[in-house]
Amino acid sequence: MWPFSSSTEPKDKKVNFKNLDKDYAVSGQILPAQIPAIAAAGFKSIVCARPDNEDHGQPSFDEVAREAEKAGLQIVHVPVSGMVGQGAFMKFEQAMEQMPKPVLAYCRSGGRAASLYTMLKRA
Template identity: 40%
Template sequence: MSTPITPLSDSLAVAPNWRRRHGGCQAAGYQSVIINRPDYEGGESQPASADVIKAGEQAGLTVVYQPVVSGAITPEDVKAFRQYLDTLPAPVLAYCRSGTRCTHLYNAAKQETSQS
């Protein structure tokens, strides 16, 4: 079974913990990945962000680690997410445990942009 990806805009999609090889991410058309899931949030079986970043970069992707605690998104988290969306090569795939945290970050960033 493949990882469900939810497009939120032409330049961003979200997913639950991305388990495909990064080559599959690139083949799907994504240029960048934002990791919003903190290291070991799901226990020791979860790959560390450093390993994900290394594999992604070897596959030609831009990968950034922006850990965000579930249920505790801060204004700084939203600002950083928005900056990544403004500067990373698109399209971007953001992932966390379920995809919900990334969706909330995107909606908050979009709202912040519309108020500027």
């Protein structure tokens, strides 16, 4: 079940994420209401690898960003649709150089967020 499928308020505000290393973790779609839990988990920055309007009911990047900024988290939008393009990769690379760690990156399932990091480690 998608975390945003049935209501605007998640039943469980806990965020499920997978650490790829000590400074980078990935998750599926996050909700604005989950930002306090993300900050409490120690994350300092967020990368959104998901384009807006990919699925019905998905919160927009701006909605998530407003809550992230209120919580003192840096956030950047690096939307990836299909293959990771050079422009998206360059934006991600720059963000990873500048953003405080650890970083939580998300997309629909976490796959594109993980792919960006894998490409960065191979570069």
